[in-house]
Amino acid sequence: MKSMKKVRILLADDHQILRDGLRTLLNTQEDMEVIAEADTGRKAIDLALCHCPDVLVMDVVMPELNGIEATSRLKKDLPEIKVLALSMHADRRFVAEMLKAGASGFLLKECAFQELAEAIRSIIKGKMYLSPSISKCVIEEYVGFLSGDEKEHTDSESALSHREKEVLQLIAEGKANRDIAKTLHISVKTVETHKYNIMRKINLHSVAELTKYAIKSGLTPID
Incomplete structure (x- = not known):
């Protein structure tokens, strides 16, 4: 029986405990595997260019090079990579800038793990995924609701x-x-x-x- 092709994932977050938890949970999924981890935006770029993952789960606020800049640069070199942004805050500016940089989805860190797995499966199919709680941020941004x-x-x-x-x-x-x-x-x-x-x-x-x-x-x- 032919084995299932797994989604290869790169985790980028500066908090070790969060990466440990995400790696453990993602590796329990039959269709996913974490192949590398980065604790800075700059390392995320280097590891992505080295390993060419299918999905990069990227914290928006990262040391040395933030997630927005890292995503923008990486998409120029690896246009096929799917970037899923993670953030502690539903700031519509962060959401808008990550999407403009090329991210395919945006999740809040407070989300349940099952939502993260669902988001990864969604963006790997070419769809956009946004946490329901931040959809309003995107709507406000794109209708020009800026003070x-x-x-x-x-x-x-x-x-x-x-x-x-x-x-x-x-x-x-x-x-x-x-x-x-x-x-x-x-x-x-x-x-x-x-x-x-x-x-x-x-x-x-x-x-x-x-x-x-x-x-x-x-x-x-x-x-």
């Missing part, structure tokens, strides 16, 4: 390049310019230039303000 403050915030964030968002996230995580340069394989002078441009574009004037902005934007975890 003036949110619109201004969205415009300022979209003015940043992918590299500037990377630098901003690393600054907010407390990395020194030298460490940022090493991580991104650029010069310290280039890091300083990016930092200056970021402050100019979003009209902020200190590392503290940048950190607060990055947390509010979901670019970096609060903890």
Whole structure:
């Protein structure tokens, strides 16, 4: 009898205990197997390019490179990969940005495991899956239900390049310019230039303000 082809899954979350739980539960499914795990957005990209999984279960807020940026980059190199976003919060901006980046589904971490399994099976068939509790977020976003403050915030964030968002996230995580340069394989002078441009574009004037902005934007975890 021919064995069933399993959905190959990459887990990306910075909390070990959550990954352990998800791996154990997913591996009990006859049609699924977890093939790799990542604790940063950057590692998620590297492992996905190495293992070419069918599905990437991606936390939205990740260290070093957040889930939105990681998804956007990965979909360019692996357009066939299905990304299922996980988040603690039903923030419609996070939902909208993950979907724009190429995610095929969005779940809240409070969901039951069976919903996660159902979502994976759904997106692997080419369908979109959204937690019922966040469907309203998507509707509000796509009918333009944004306040003036949110619109201004969205415009300022979209003015940043992918590299500037990377630098901003690393600054907010407390990395020194030298460490940022090493991580991104650029010069310290280039890091300083990016930092200056970021402050100019979003009209902020200190590392503290940048950190607060990055947390509010979901670019970096609060903890």
